Amino acid sequence: xxxxxxxxxxxxxxxxxxxxxxxxxxxxxxxxxxxxxxxxxxxxxxxxxxxxxxxxxxxxxxxxxxxxxxxxxxxxxxxxxxxxxxxxxxxxxxxxxxxxxxxxxxxxxxxxxxxxxxxxxxxxxxxxxxxxxxxxxxxxxxxxxxxxxxxxxxxxxxxxxxxxxxxxxxxxxxxxxxxxxxxxxxx
Amino acid sequence: xxxxxxxxxxxxxxxxxxxxxxxxxxxxxxxxxxxxxxxxxxxxxxxxxxxxxxxxxxxxxxxxxxxxxxxxxxxxxxxxxxxxxxxxxxxxxxxxxxxxxxxxxxxxxxxxxxxxxxxxxxxxxxxxxxxxxxxxxxxxxxxxxxxxxxxxxxxxxxxxxxxxxxxxxxxxxxxxxxxxxxxxxxxxxxxxxxxxxxxxxxxxxxxxxxxxxxxxxxxxxxxxxxxxxxxxxxxxxxxxxxxxxxxxxxxxxxxxxxxxxxxxxxxxxxxxxxxxxxxxxxxxxxxxxxxxxxxxxxxxxxxxxxxxxxxxxxxxxxxxxxxxxxxxxxxxxxxxxxxxxxxxxxxxxxxxxxxxxxxxxxxxxxxxxxxxxxxxxxxxxxxxxxxxxxxxxxxxxxxxxxxxxxxxxxxxxxxxxxxxxxxxxxxxxxxxxxxxxxxxxxxxxxxxxxxxxxxxxxxxxxxxxxxxxxxxxxxxxxxxxxxxxxxxxxxxxxxxxxxxxxxxxxxxxxxxxxxxxxxxxxxxxxxxxxxxxxxxxxxxxxxxxxxxxxxxxxxxxxxxxxxxxxxxxxxxxxxxxxxxxxxxxxxxxxxxxxxxxxxxxxxxxxxxxxxxxxxxxxxxxxxxxxxxxxxxxxxxxxxxxxxxxxxxxxxxxxxxxxxxxxxxxxxxxxxxxxxxxxxxxxxxxxxxxxxxxxxxxxxxxxxxxxxxxxxxxxxxxxxxxxxxxxxxxxxxxxxxxxxxxxxxxxxxxxxxxxxxxxxxxxxxxxxxxxxxxxxxxxxxxxxxxxxxxxxxxxxxxxx
Numbered sequence: 001x002x003x004x005x006x007x008x009x010x011x012x013x014x015x016x017x018x019x020x021x022x023x024x025x026x027x028x029x030x031x032x033x034x035x036x037x038x039x040x041x042x043x044x045x046x047x048x049x050x051x052x053x054x055x056x057x058x059x060x061x062x063x064x065x066x067x068x069x070x071x072x073x074x075x076x077x078x079x080x081x082x083x084x085x086x087x088x089x090x091x092x093x094x095x096x097x098x099x100x101x102x103x104x105x106x107x108x109x110x111x112x113x114x115x116x117x118x119x120x121x122x123x124x125x126x127x128x129x130x131x132x133x134x135x136x137x138x139x140x141x142x143x144x145x146x147x148x149x150x151x152x153x154x155x156x157x158x159x160x161x162x163x164x165x166x167x168x169x170x171x172x173x174x175x176x177x178x179x180x181x182x183x184x185x186x187x
Numbered sequence: 188x189x190x191x192x193x194x195x196x197x198x199x200x201x202x203x204x205x206x207x208x209x210x211x212x213x214x215x216x217x218x219x220x221x222x223x224x225x226x227x228x229x230x231x232x233x234x235x236x237x238x239x240x241x242x243x244x245x246x247x248x249x250x251x252x253x254x255x256x257x258x259x260x261x262x263x264x265x266x267x268x269x270x271x272x273x274x275x276x277x278x279x280x281x282x283x284x285x286x287x288x289x290x291x292x293x294x295x296x297x298x299x300x301x302x303x304x305x306x307x308x309x310x311x312x313x314x315x316x317x318x319x320x321x322x323x324x325x326x327x328x329x330x331x332x333x334x335x336x337x338x339x340x341x342x343x344x345x346x347x348x349x350x351x352x353x354x355x356x357x358x359x360x361x362x363x364x365x366x367x368x369x370x371x372x373x374x375x376x377x378x379x380x381x382x383x384x385x386x387x388x389x390x391x392x393x394x395x396x397x398x399x400x401x402x403x404x405x406x407x408x409x410x411x412x413x414x415x416x417x418x419x420x421x422x423x424x425x426x427x428x429x430x431x432x433x434x435x436x437x438x439x440x441x442x443x444x445x446x447x448x449x450x451x452x453x454x455x456x457x458x459x460x461x462x463x464x465x466x467x468x469x470x471x472x473x474x475x476x477x478x479x480x481x482x483x484x485x486x487x488x489x490x491x492x493x494x495x496x497x498x499x500x501x502x503x504x505x506x507x508x509x510x511x512x513x514x515x516x517x518x519x520x521x522x523x524x525x526x527x528x529x530x531x532x533x534x535x536x537x538x539x540x541x542x543x544x545x546x547x548x549x550x551x552x553x554x555x556x557x558x559x560x561x562x563x564x565x566x567x568x569x570x571x572x573x574x575x576x577x578x579x580x581x582x583x584x585x586x587x588x589x590x591x592x593x594x595x596x597x598x599x600x601x602x603x604x605x606x607x608x609x610x611x612x613x614x615x616x617x618x619x620x621x622x623x624x625x626x627x628x629x630x631x632x633x634x635x636x637x638x639x640x641x642x643x644x645x646x647x648x649x650x651x652x653x654x655x656x657x658x659x660x661x662x663x664x665x666x667x668x669x670x671x672x673x674x675x676x677x678x679x680x681x682x683x684x685x686x687x688x689x690x691x692x693x694x695x696x697x698x699x700x701x702x703x704x705x706x707x708x709x710x711x712x713x714x715x716x717x718x719x720x721x722x723x724x725x726x727x728x729x730x731x732x733x734x735x736x737x738x739x740x741x742x743x744x745x746x747x748x749x750x751x752x753x754x755x756x757x758x759x760x761x762x763x764x765x766x767x768x769x770x771x772x773x774x775x776x777x778x779x780x781x782x783x784x785x786x787x788x789x790x791x792x793x794x795x796x797x798x799x800x801x802x803x804x805x806x807x808x809x810x811x812x813x814x815x816x817x818x819x820x821x822x823x824x825x826x827x828x829x830x831x832x833x834x835x836x837x838x839x840x841x842x843x844x845x846x847x848x849x850x851x852x853x854x855x856x857x858x859x860x861x862x863x864x865x866x867x868x869x870x871x872x873x874x875x876x877x878x879x880x881x882x883x884x885x886x887x888x889x890x891x892x893x894x895x896x897x898x899x900x901x902x903x904x905x906x907x908x909x910x911x912x913x914x915x916x917x918x919x920x921x922x923x924x925x926x927x928x929x930x931x932x933x934x935x936x937x938x939x940x941x942x943x944x945x946x947x948x949x950x951x952x953x954x955x956x957x958x959x960x961x962x963x964x965x966x967x968x969x970x971x972x973x974x975x976x977x978x979x980x981x982x983x984x985x986x
Contacts, residue, residue, distance in 0.1 A: 013681035014719040017633055043678055063774060063815055089815075092822045092861045098922070102915040105961040108954070126968040127961055140723050142781040143826070145730055 002079055003031065005054070007151035008038040008087070008115040009135040011064065012046050016137035020149050020168050023136065029053050032153075034078060038115035038133075039087040040064050062087040062115065075107055079156045080182060084109035088116035088132075094143060097123050100130050110182055111154075111161065119144040120152070122163055122178050129180050131163060138168065207253045210243045211260055217243075218264045225271050230280075234289060234301070237268055241297035244336065251335055251405045258339050265304050269347075272308040282309040295330045299340055302327065307347040310359065317353045318364030321372040324348075329379065334387040335406070341380050342409045345416065348372070355422040366422025370431060373420075377413035378439050381452070384410050385445040403447055410448075411455045418459045428460065429468050437475045446482045453479070453488045462499040463506075465492065466513055473522035477529035485526055486540045493519065493548035500552050510552060516559055519545055520566060527570065535570075535577065539585035542567040546589060550596045557605055560593060564608035568615075576617045576661065583620050586612060590624055598635045600628060604647045613651060618661035622676070625655040629679045632686050640689040642697040649705040655680060656717070657708045677716035684720035692735070695728050696747040699755065711766045718763050722775055725756050729782050753783060753791050760798070769806035773799050773816055777823045784829040792829050796838055803845065810850045817845055817858050825864050828872050835873065839865045843882070852893035856909050860886035860916050867923060879920055880927040886913050887936075898948065906952035910940050911959050918966070922979065930982040937985070 005027070010016060018024075032054045039062030041047055047067070050057050061070035073086040084107035091099050095117040104112040110128045118141035120134035134150035141147060149168040154161050163178045217240035224232035244261060246254070276282055285305050292298035306324050310317045324344055331337040351357075352372065353364035360366075387403050417423055417432055433456075440452045456472070457465065465472060472492070476485055496515065500506050510516075523541045527533060542563055549559045567589060577583050590612060593603050603609055613621060628651060631637070639645055649656060655676055662668075684702065689695045699721060706717040729752055756779045764772035780795035799820060807816050821842055830838065842865065846858035863882035866875040890909040897905035914936050920928045940959065943949050963985050970980040 011723075013678045013685075013716075015685075015723045017682040017685040021636065043674075045675075045678070063819060089822060090818050092818065093825050093864050094822050098919055101965075102912075102919065105915065105965060106912065106954075106958045108957040108961060126965060140727050140730075142726070142778055142785070142823075 002033050002156040004034045004036060004078060004083075004154040004156060005032045005151065006036045006038075006113050006131060006133040006154065007136040008113075008133060009040045009062065009118050009139060009141075010046055010137045011040055011042060011135070011139035012137065014042065014064065015139035019136055020138070022168060022171075022173050023149065023151065023166070026166070026173070027053055034058070036083065036085050036113050038062065038085055038113055039070060040115065042066050058085060060085045060087050063089045073103075073107060075109055080159050081111055081156055081161060082109040083111045083113065085113045088114040095119070095121075095132075097121075097125070097130060101125050101127055104128055104130060111180075117141065117143045118147050120150045120165055120167065122152075122165070124180060129161075129163075133165070134167075203248075203250055203253050206246070206248045207256060210246060210249070210257050214240055214243050214257065214260050214264070221264065222267070225267065228278075230275065230285075230288070233268070233271060234292065237264075237301065238292040238294075238297040240264060241300045242294060244300070244339070245294060245296050247333070249335075251402045254335055254339065255405075258343075261300075262343070265300065265343075268301075269304050269307060272305055273311075276308060276312055282312050282314045285309075296336060296340065299324075299328055299331060300343065303340075303344050303347055307351065310348075310351045310363070313359075313363065316363045317351055317359040318368035318372070321348060321352075321364075321368070325372055325375050325379070328376075332383070334383045334390070337383040338380055338406055338409050341376055341383075342412070345373075345376055345412060349416060352416075352420065354420045366420060366427070367431075369420060370417065370423065370427065373413050373416050374432070374435050377410070377417075377436070380410045380413065381439055381443055381448060385443045385448050388445060388447065400447060407447075407451050411451065411459075414452070414455050414459050418461075425464055425467055428464050429471070433468055433471055437471065441475055441478045444480060446480045449479045449483045450488065453483075454491060457488070457492050457495060462495055463509070465496065466499075466506075466509055466515065469513060469515060469518045473518055473525075476522055477525045481530045481532060485530075486537055486544060489519075489522070489526070489541065490544040490547075493544055497548055497551035507552070516549060516553060516556075519548065520562065524566065535574070535579055535582040536585055538570050539567060539582050539589065542570075543585055543589050543592070546592050550592055554596065557602070561606045561608050564589070564606055564612055568608050568611045571612070571615045574615065577615050578617065583616060586616060587620060587624060591627060594627065594631050598631065598637075600632050600637050600648065601639060601641075601644055603628075604644050604651075610647075610651055618654060618659065618663075621654045625652045626676065626679060628652065629655075629683050633679075633682060636686075638686055638688050640687075640694065640698075642689075642694060642701050645687050645698050645701045646705075649702065652680070656705050656713070658710055673712075674716070677713055680713075681716050681720045684717075684724060687724075692728060692732055692747050695724075695731075696752065696755075699725055699728070703755075703759070707762065714763055714766050715768045715771065718759050719771065719775065722756060722759050722763075722778075725752055725759070726778060726782050728752055729756075729786065733786055749786055749788070753779070753788065756782075757794070764798075764802060767806070769802050770812055770816065773802045773807065774819060776802065777819055781823050781827060784827040787829055789829045789831065789834065792827060793834050793838075796824070796827075800838075800841055810854070813845075813849060814854050814858070817842070817849070818861070820845070821858070821861050821865065825868065828868065828870075847885070847889075852889055852896065853909060856886050856889040856893065857912070859889060860913055863916060863920065867920065867925065869923075876920075876925040876927040879925055883913060883917060883920070883928075886916075903950045904943075904948050906950045906955050907940055907944050908952070908955050908958070910936070910943070911955060911962060914940060915962055918962075922969075922976065930979070934983055937983070 010019065012018065029052055033056065035050050035054050035057045037050065037059045039060045042064045043066050058074050058076060059070050060074050061072060072090065073084060075082065075084045084104065086103060088094065091103055093099060100112060100114060104127050112128065112130045114130060114132050117132060118135035118139060119132060121130065121132040123130040131152055133152040135141065135147055136149055136151045138147045138149035151166055153164045153166065159182045161180050163180065165176050167174050217236050221233060221236035221240060224236055241261065243257060249257060272285055275285060282305065286309055289301035289305055290298060292301055303324055306320045309315060310320050328341055328344060331340050351359055352369035353359040353366065354369050355366050384403065384406060387399060391399060414436065423432060436456065440449055476489065479485060500510060523545055527538050527541065546560065546563045549556065549563060553559050577586060593606065597603065613624060616624060639648060653659065687698050687702065689698060702721055706721065709717060729749065732749055732752065760772050760775045760779060763775065776795045776799035780792045780799065783792035783795055803816055803820065807813050824838055824842055843862045846862050847855060849855045849858055859882055863879045866873055866878035890913060893909065894904035897903060917928055917933050917936060921933055966980060966983060966985050969976050971977065
């Protein structure tokens, strides 16, 4: 069992002061093995905070990130899964699942973590799964109105990944889960 | 009387040990003979040997600590003596006679110890009234004027008389006297003991002052014990305390003019007597404070008192009534002023500390009285008047404590903002400290999630945070400022913006304009941090106005409207662009454009796009930055549906133009094929299949050109990445049903790619292979889908 946290589009401090308190109290150091963030943190303090939760942090560049050294895309392997990260402002039309699927084919990954729309999505298609963890702070987006803060926790176990999505709705944290299974023998 | 001896300098520890040992041995020696006489009932010998034993206490050589040991040894023996005297009484001898007999002892000190011992038995026997014996003893003790010897003697008197005082309910009341006599006795003993104690200070050489003070310290409880005795007397009720005890004790405290004594005794009074006594005699007690020596740490004394009373009210909340009735706060605050006035040389830190103690008291006892708190701050401001920025670091520390206390208590900056004197106190902090305080304030807001919703409170808050938000006189030079620190501070201010929230759009807009008023004074260095959060907050306001479905123009001239907010936004982004902050401003113009588009405001949206494009053309010259900027432009434009044909054409034409002019061929290629999406917008947007195809074809041409360039310069035509990407885009548009994108076109492209990839001229790339493979897989998958998609894909053949 490997726990992977996916969260992004925090937009601190331009659009939000901080992560919601209820999220912060849940995110305890030492419990998570990897953190994947599509980007738009935006400042160093947020990067440092993520590093304090877990040593293995992967971040791609969002268009508002201070640190221009984050890469445009990233690929890594965790267990039996190949994962890719890309913020998504590069993929037009924004939020378009077919266009994102094209990126996924190009990166050749089972799971693509992306952001930019601030809206949670978990979409399974022929080539794999696309996950958008939404905005962890519920930051303003021109694309999506009425955003609830959300993030995703993936539990990778063999050929199976359980995707837990945590959403803050009216002050309460609601959890949902989705199961994905990778076909045996697929590359 | 003792001969005046130069005895104040006590010598080394070794010598002390030796002298003590010698004296103890002698005490032992005489005690032995005394015991023999006791056994033999030989009173004459008893008195003779006991007097000799007690003579050891006549020494001047011992330090207080060592003298105490000797005293205790002797004390034990005197207990035996007392028993003997009692026995004598039973045997028929009158105590009066023994009392007479012991006065024949040669030296005064032994004589007095013996008298006290007999006196104890005498009182107990009730042969004479307690009050008479006590009076006699306390006055005769005047005969010993040597400080240490006198203190221990009187201490002995106090000890043995303790249970024989004519208190209310004691066996010695009535004939033996009244509690008034008891009080009188103890007061007299106390007064004399204090005088002796103070006298120690003035003996000996000046250079030994510290040592003397240390030794005095060791003896202080002997003096304080008397107050303890007074507090234990049943008959000392509030009235007795108020009319007799306190005034007499304070008289001695003030008149002795001794720093050590004053400090100790004031503290003693406070600790020993009950809280409700203090509450009822507050004025008298506090009245003594300004009369004390300037070197006395009066602040600590008053703090102790306030601390005790705070705990009192915390333990029994119904006492609060009494506090209000006696006007405790008022008395304390007057007293503070009086003490400060009485000591013109008091350093600033002392004065401020006093106010800190008073404030702590108010916060604990009268937490609901913001007016009291403001009063304390006001008194402090008055003291600071004319002093400008405080330079003394200790005083500054106390000022910070003063300012932090209400914050910590209420955890709500809004409450603090109600204190009119708060800002005035802050003005006296030096630049660095002021900034520290502003950071404390903001962090308090953030960590307590305090929301501030009133525009006037926002205004007041930013006034407090002035040093952070604007340049000011006291600040260090630009090159001395640490860039990281500066960024952190400004980011704090940015975060703060999100805590200023009001659901009413009118009020929210007022908050925005208030914030802007303060931020624009911050200069270009700050704007890039402070304006973006304002801009996004304004965009959120646009969203909520949309939801409320208000008319475009507000109802009155003062009311908020979409138009007003967009004007505000325009001004803000423009100000940001002038910093200069081109890339950031470009992004924000696009955000505003999208928001305006969603509101149906075509001219406004067009204007924002124009500004974004101008920035792109004039200010964004870095290739990488251009690529991202263009992605954002195209992405935003693709989503915008508000434009009529003309405006749309102009903007898309420009966007495609920029795409073709990017420096690197691959970037060009990608930007151009992304532009294809500009011409296929479903749900009421543009649908132009031909223009889509044009973009795709152009992208192909650019990809070919890139191949040629690569062949010419590197010998191979490079990887086929771009071609596979373009293929995927063809598939996208094919599936959308663009009639221009036929299956034969796709088939042709597919075969081209497969062929080229097998050619030697092409750079072999595993990633491209995988990409093509997954694309082919996708096509195969689509072919097997059981709906119209499969039909579409039927004619495409793949291996």
